[in-house]
Amino acid sequence: MQVNCNACHSQASPSGGIITSDYENLMVIVNNGKLQGTINHLSGFSPMPKGQNKLPDCDLQKIDAWINDGSPE
Numbered sequence: 001m002q003v004n005c006n007a008c009h010s011q012a013s014p015s016g017g018i019i020t021s022d023y024e025n026l027m028v029i030v031n032n033g034k035l036q037g038t039i040n041h042l043s044g045f046s047p048m049p050k051g052q053n054k055l056p057d058c059d060l061q062k063i064d065a066w067i068n069d070g071s072p073e
Contacts, residue, residue, distance in 0.1 A: 005048070039060060
């Protein structure tokens with residue numbers, strides 16, 4: 001999140017009203033499915049990072065594993 005998301009989605013500049021820079025706000029988009037939908041460029045979601053390719057498969061797998069493990073803080 002820090003490397004790929006927080007520049008546009010922090011408390012100071014919450015683009016689209018999405019905040020990824022703290023656990024509580026990040027969990028909102030984890031629980032509603034937006035995080036996985038956007039980073040995987042799924043249909044119906046705004047692909048992120050905006051205007052760029054998907055994150056490397058290794059990063060996507062780490063995020064999926066974190067979510068599947070219950071998204072521990």
